[in-house]
Amino acid sequence: xxxxxxxxxxxxxxxxxxxxxxxxxxxxxxxxxxxxxxxxxxxxxxxxxxxxxxxxxxxxxxxxxxxxxxxxxxxxxxxxxxxxxxxxxxxxxxxxxxxxxxxxxxxxxxxxxxxxxxxxxxxxxxxxxxxxxxxxxxx
Numbered sequence: 001x002x003x004x005x006x007x008x009x010x011x012x013x014x015x016x017x018x019x020x021x022x023x024x025x026x027x028x029x030x031x032x033x034x035x036x037x038x039x040x041x042x043x044x045x046x047x048x049x050x051x052x053x054x055x056x057x058x059x060x061x062x063x064x065x066x067x068x069x070x071x072x073x074x075x076x077x078x079x080x081x082x083x084x085x086x087x088x089x090x091x092x093x094x095x096x097x098x099x100x101x102x103x104x105x106x107x108x109x110x111x112x113x114x115x116x117x118x119x120x121x122x123x124x125x126x127x128x129x130x131x132x133x134x135x136x137x138x139x
Contacts, residue, residue: 021057021058021059021062022054022055022057022058022059022062022063022065022066023058023061023062023133024054025050025051025053025054025055025057025058025062025066026051026054026058026062026065026066026069026133027130027133027134028047028050028054029047029048029050029051029054029066029069030047030065030069030126030129030130030133031047031130032044032046032047032050033047033069033072033073033122033123033126033129034123034126034127034130036122036123036126037119037123044073047069047073048069048070048073051066051069051070051073052070054066055067055070061133061136061137061138062133064138064139065129065132065133065138065139068129068139069129072122072125072126072129076118076121076122079118080115080118083111083114083115083118084115086111087108087111087112087115090104090105090107090108090111091104091108094108
């Protein structure tokens with residue numbers, strides 16, 4: 001994605017600046033996103049802060065990557081909340097009526113598997129984003 005300054009409704013207008021100004025922030029954020037898996041997702045918060053901090057000084061390709069990082073975080077965040085709430089509902093329902101365990105235990109396990117797949121997807125998406133940033137491609 002080239003420097004987007006068209007002003008049309010479809011493409012955002014980026015602040016002026018050299019395209020390389022935001023690249024270190026984008027690289028650091030992708031790296032922290034990747035390292036969030038072994039850090040119990042603590043580094044993803046730091047990566048999000050770096051992305052928000054580097055957003056104002058970036059343009060063009062690096063801005064597109066930073067926007068993608070922020071969007072990726074929030075989408076995974078809300079899916080994680082949804083899955084944990086559903087797992088909690090299964091657990092409380094099972095404790096309230098143990099007879100429903102034949103349905104709720106497998107459902108809870110499937111939701112837990114969904115959390116695992118979400119984590120793997122987030123990590124793979126972050127690796128692909130880093131590779132594309134280093135290669136000079138849009139996210």
